[in-house]
Amino acid sequence: MFGLTKKDLSLLGIVAILTMAAPFILNPFPTESAMAQFNxxxxxxxxKFVIFGIFAIGFNILFGLTGYLSFxxxxxxxxxxxxxxxxxxxxxxxxxxGIALSIVVSGLFALLIGVITLRRSGIYFSILTLxxxxxxxxxxxxxxxxxxxxxxxxxxxxxxxxxxxxxxHSANLPDLPHLFGLSMRATHRMTLGGWEFQFNxxxxxxxxxxxxxxxxxxxxxxxxxxxMLRAVKSNQQRMNYTGLNSRPYTLAAFVISxxxxxxxxxxxxxxxxxAGAERxxxxxxxxxxxxxxxxxxxxxxxxxxxxxxxxxxENIFSKINESVLHSWFGFLPDGLEDFVITxxxxxxxxxxxxxxxxxxxxxxxxLPGGLIEGGQRIGRLFRGKKASxxxxxxxxxxxx
Amino acid sequence: xxxxxxxxxxxxxxxxxxxxxxxxxxLIFGTLGVVNFAHGALFMIxxxxxxxxxxxxxxxxxxxxxxxxxxxxxxLKVKTPYIESWFGPEVGATIIDWSVPxxxxxxxxxxxxxxxxxxxxxIKHFYKRPHADxxxxxxxxxxxxxxxxKFYFGANPIQTPxxxxxxxVASVGGAVGLNIAYPIWRLCYIAFSLLLIGGAFAFLQxxxxxxxxxxxxxxxxxxxxxxxxxxxRFTIMFGLAAAIAGLAGVMYGPINAPNxxxxxxxxxxSFVVVxxxxxxxxxxxxLAGFLLGILEAFASTTWATTTIPGINQIIIxxxxxxVLLTRPRGLMGKKGVMED
Numbered sequence: 001m002f003g004l005t006k007k008d009l010s011l012l013g014i015v016a017i018l019t020m021a022a023p024f025i026l027n028p029f030p031t032e033s034a035m036a037q038f039n040x041x042x043x044x045x046x047x048k049f050v051i052f053g054i055f056a057i058g059f060n061i062l063f064g065l066t067g068y069l070s071f072x073x074x075x076x077x078x079x080x081x082x083x084x085x086x087x088x089x090x091x092x093x094x095x096x097x098g099i100a101l102s103i104v105v106s107g108l109f110a111l112l113i114g115v116i117t118l119r120r121s122g123i124y125f126s127i128l129t130l131x132x133x134x135x136x137x138x139x140x141x142x143x144x145x146x147x148x149x150x151x152x153x154x155x156x157x158x159x160x161x162x163x164x165x166x167x168x169h170s171a172n173l174p175d176l177p178h179l180f181g182l183s184m185r186a187t188h189r190m191t192l193g194g195w196e197f198q199f200n201x202x203x204x205x206x207x208x209x210x211x212x213x214x215x216x217x218x219x220x221x222x223x224x225x226x227x228m229l230r231a232v233k234s235n236q237q238r239m240n241y242t243g244l245n246s247r248p249y250t251l252a253a254f255v256i257s258x259x260x261x262x263x264x265x266x267x268x269x270x271x272x273x274x275a276g277a278e279r280x281x282x283x284x285x286x287x288x289x290x291x292x293x294x295x296x297x298x299x300x301x302x303x304x305x306x307x308x309x310x311x312x313x314e315n316i317f318s319k320i321n322e323s324v325l326h327s328w329f330g331f332l333p334d335g336l337e338d339f340v341i342t343x344x345x346x347x348x349x350x351x352x353x354x355x356x357x358x359x360x361x362x363x364x365x366x367l368p369g370g371l372i373e374g375g376q377r378i379g380r381l382f383r384g385k386k387a388s389x390x391x392x393x394x395x396x397x398x399x400x
Numbered sequence: 401x402x403x404x405x406x407x408x409x410x411x412x413x414x415x416x417x418x419x420x421x422x423x424x425x426x427l428i429f430g431t432l433g434v435v436n437f438a439h440g441a442l443f444m445i446x447x448x449x450x451x452x453x454x455x456x457x458x459x460x461x462x463x464x465x466x467x468x469x470x471x472x473x474x475x476l477k478v479k480t481p482y483i484e485s486w487f488g489p490e491v492g493a494t495i496i497d498w499s500v501p502x503x504x505x506x507x508x509x510x511x512x513x514x515x516x517x518x519x520x521x522x523i524k525h526f527y528k529r530p531h532a533d534x535x536x537x538x539x540x541x542x543x544x545x546x547x548x549x550k551f552y553f554g555a556n557p558i559q560t561p562x563x564x565x566x567x568x569v570a571s572v573g574g575a576v577g578l579n580i581a582y583p584i585w586r587l588c589y590i591a592f593s594l595l596l597i598g599g600a601f602a603f604l605q606x607x608x609x610x611x612x613x614x615x616x617x618x619x620x621x622x623x624x625x626x627x628x629x630x631x632x633r634f635t636i637m638f639g640l641a642a643a644i645a646g647l648a649g650v651m652y653g654p655i656n657a658p659n660x661x662x663x664x665x666x667x668x669x670s671f672v673v674v675x676x677x678x679x680x681x682x683x684x685x686x687l688a689g690f691l692l693g694i695l696e697a698f699a700s701t702t703w704a705t706t707t708i709p710g711i712n713q714i715i716i717x718x719x720x721x722x723v724l725l726t727r728p729r730g731l732m733g734k735k736g737v738m739e740d
Contacts, residue, residue: 069535069536116725119725119728123435123531124675124679127671127675128721130671130672131668131721132721134668135718135721138710138713138714143710143714144710146709146710282668283664286539289536293536346551351550351551353543354543354544354547354551356543357542357543357544357546357547358540360539360540360543361540364537365522365525365537368529
């Protein structure tokens with residue numbers, strides 16, 4: 001079905017079920033319980049999961065398949081965000097034109113940058129993309145926000161003002177991003193016993209788009225085109241010697257992944273109509289690299305997992321403060337409690353970046369295939385001992 | 401004329417930081433073939449060495465002075481740094497005042513050890529891995545180092561003032577009829593980095609150790625066949641490169657108060673500098689560092705920014721892109737480096 005093999009179809013099915021049921025799955029703790037702060041099932045965070053999932057899937061098409069490590073993908077994210085907000089300003093709050101434009105504009109931008117940067121490979125490519133992204137950041141942050149020609153609104157961030165034209169806006173439409181009248185903020189709350197589940201329109205729109213993106217990524221991975229990209233990764237020189245020009249293929253991969261990034265940027269604006277230049281900064285590019293590597297570059301589901309994990313860390317792990325720790329370790333004797341807390345404290349709360357950096361380093365050193373490879377290894381371990389547990393790693397099926 | 405000289409000085413000032421970091425990066429790349437994304441973090445650690453020394457020197461004990469009263473009428477508590485009680489108030493105050501230059505001595509052993517540990521503990525295992533992996537693991541290391549510093553020193557910039565004697569403004573070029581006022585410390589910075597760069601080159605050029613290292617950079621295998629333990633020397637070079645970055649950071653403290661992400665800010669530009677200079681070329685890195693610094697200074701003048709708004713923000717990247725497209729090996733890059 002859909003031109004997929006049975007294995008890929010079941011993977012797609014699992015992802016579809018997981019994303020659709022996310023409001024339940026991510027809300028395992030009752031609202032009143034002490035663990036409620038670990039619930040991730042609120043719209044804002046769920047939207048980030050899927051949007052950054054799209055970003056990472058796109059990045060993976062470039063890095064996972066061709067091995068070209070781009071350190072400037074945030075530029076496309078930013079361009080996408082800006083284009084989407086501009087559509088809001090000019091046409092009105094319907095998200096479709098905004099998202100469409102953000103894909104187109106970021107695709108063109110990626111084409112321009114790709115033509116230049118793909119003349120080089122390896123570390124030069126990384127640094128060239130980094131330079132382009134930093135240049136775009138500088139342009140967006142200060143250069144293109146002068147009073148004569150204000151494209152990005154600089155430090156404040158681009159947003160919709162009351163005196164913007166908004167040609168297709170009418171009084172009966174919500175004053176927020178919407179899809180033909182359905183506001184992106186519309187949330188249906190459902191209370192079941194001690195639990196509260198939130199079903200958000202914006203989340204479901206992003207999730208469906210992510211599923212489409214995921215499906216396209218599977219198709220790309222399985223296509224002759226994807227095979228060609230893998231050949232570039234394994235031995236570009238031999239490809240060139242056989243008389244094949246690999247540039248068009250890498251360029252296509254670059255543009256596709258740029259469009260994915262632009263789409264993610266557009267969706268970010270669609271759920272929150274404010275686009276700032278900091279989205280283009282190179283730390284943001286670094287973040288998507290972290291996500292992809294952490295989950296497993298070159299695998300289908302890895303980048304999505306990585307994106308989810310990092311966003312979860314960023315939003316949930318960072319909230320653990322000293323008093324929370326005290327409540328956790330309160331059962332220990334006083335001296336021991338303080339000792340444990342002093343050890344744990346630097347790694348949680350504001351220090352979550354430290355944990356992230358350490359995990360990332362460990363993954364790069366010991367698990368170059370990311371968490372997916374870890375899952376596989378564990379799976380193999382179980383399969384070696386007990387054949388009955390062989391199905392354990394079915395959800396983490398790799399692409400390679 | 402004055403304005404031009406002033407901009408050149410500004411450029412040299414910024415450029416010397418770029419040149420020092422780029423020199424270290426190139427040393428590491430040329431010897432070990434590793435792309436070190438954590439080099440900016442080494443620069444930052446250097447700057448925090450001087451912060452730490454200043455804190456150590458300012459460790460003080462409290463005494464109650466019954467002759468003075470504070471605003472509530474209680475006896476005034478006076479803090480006296482231990483240094484002042486050991487060496488007498490005047491010598492002690494002078495030592496505290498000169499904490500940044502003293503930090504140079506303090507930072508050298510620390511940075512050497514940090515570099516050595518980093519190479520032996522982590523980077524050694526990445527020689528055989530692809531460049532992408534090296535970039536990624538050092539990128540992770542940079543995040544970790546940055547966060548450790550942030551945990552201990554906080555996220556706010558910490559002032560590290562230059563000694564009083566060096567913190568004023570000097571008049572430059574009086575002898576040739578110019579009158580330019582320029583901060584003394586920045587002049588010191590330029591002089592210091594020229595000295596450091598000169599020292600590094602002299603070390604490589606005129607000592608036996610340097611000769612062996614250069615031979616190893618040119619042809620590692622042959623040197624190993626001659627029975628020389630080149631890996632050990634390369635490790636030492638890594639330590640030296642770390643020390644150079646650290647010293648650049650120590651001296652940069654008074655110009656820009658150190659904060660935990662200063663390394664990352666410099667790193668991106670330093671990479672651009674290395675690439676413009678030519679991967680693996682030491683003179684290229686230094687030359688490109690100064691050139692780009694000066695270019696940036698000229699692009700920051702009012703004339704330039706009114707002609708093309710924001711040119712100062714993007715000039716370096718623009719130049720880097722043009723250079724890479726017209727001279728793919730950079731200004732002084734040699735054939736065969738990083739071209740696999």
